[in-house]
Amino acid sequence: MRALEASRRLSRALLTSASYSRLELLSSLDCHISSSSTAAVGNGGAPLLSSPWSATQHRGVKVNASHVKPGNVIEKTGKIYQVLESEHKQRGRGGAMMQLELRDVDTGNKVSLRFGTEEAVERVFVQEKSYTLLYTEHEVAYLIESNTFEQVEVPLDLFGKAAAYLKDEMKVTLQLYDGKPLSASIPKRSTCTIKEVHANVKGQTVTPRYTRALLDNGLTILVPSYLESGEVIFVSTEDDSYIGRAK
Known part of the structure; x- marks a missing residue:
């Protein structure tokens, strides 16, 4: 039942952007998705649809800690962190500092680190990829890439408070690092x-x-x-x- 509903939502999502020839493919989309999920496997033998991420990490340049903003990704002592919050603080005679609330990309653990405002921090650039929202269910957003039919599932909390505005067929953007979704955004x-x-x-x-x-x-x-x-x-x-x- 859910697969049928998803197929219908998929048809609507692709209607405005796909050509007529691509729309002819929608009649057999259910069979295509079913066969792909069982026959398409990666080098490790796992279904491709279960591991759809293919982002490439990009190391950037060193920047002053004062230029680091929420949503940025940084590297510190060999670990990759996503910046959740950044706050400028004054330490009296000790000078100004930046208090960063971070999330470890690998473990999901949150940590708090302090940097001098002029201290060099290595910022890591991430890949952004556009998707169309099919539907949401049980705190999960089901997305599709309209050109490749790649389907992914991400937790709603990646959208933060913006999740309240999610609507079927809305265009959304995922921020990816090393194949992992870090955050998601919607139109302004x-x-x-x-x-x-x-x-x-x-x-x-x-x-x-x-x-x-x-x-x-x-x-x-x-x-x-x-x-x-x-x-x-x-x-x-x-x-x-x-x-x-x-x-």
């Missing part, structure tokens, strides 16, 4: 429908410029008070702020 804005506008406080004599609104994805944001339930709007997926009405 998304269309949402206002489900409910919170009523103004009783007795208020002046209508406020903004009011709280519940969106169809469950988030509550501030919107102009003239908007009503049922309206479709653009919302920033980076800070959950109102952008404007969807034309």
Whole structure:
């Protein structure tokens, strides 16, 4: 049942980007996927679909610790870390420093390291790859690469808070290092429908410029008070702020 549903979602996802000749292939897609998952194997004998990652790692240049940002990947003492948070701190006479919250790419363990702001850090560059979201289920996002039909499954927490904006057929980007997904991102804005506008406080004599609104994805944001339930709007997926009405 799930395979049939995924096939239907796949057809819709590819409809806008595939040529007519490719669309003729969709009628036999279920058989193609089934045979590929059992017949296609790698050198180690494991099915290719179970290990679809093929990114190549790229070592970059050394940068000052003050230039390291969340989402970057760095190398320290032979280990590869993804930067989760970076904070500039002042140590009085000791000078400024950078406090980095990191995640070990191999183990998943989180560590906290300190660097001088001018201390050299080796930044590692990662591969970015575009996918289309088929559907989400049980905290997992099912994605497909529309040119190769490569299908992958990634945990929703790779998207962070942006997971609330995920919709079927949305274009998403995976950041990969050495064949492993480190994080995932979505477009900077998304269309949402206002489900409910919170009523103004009783007795208020002046209508406020903004009011709280519940969106169809469950988030509550501030919107102009003239908007009503049922309206479709653009919302920033980076800070959950109102952008404007969807034309």
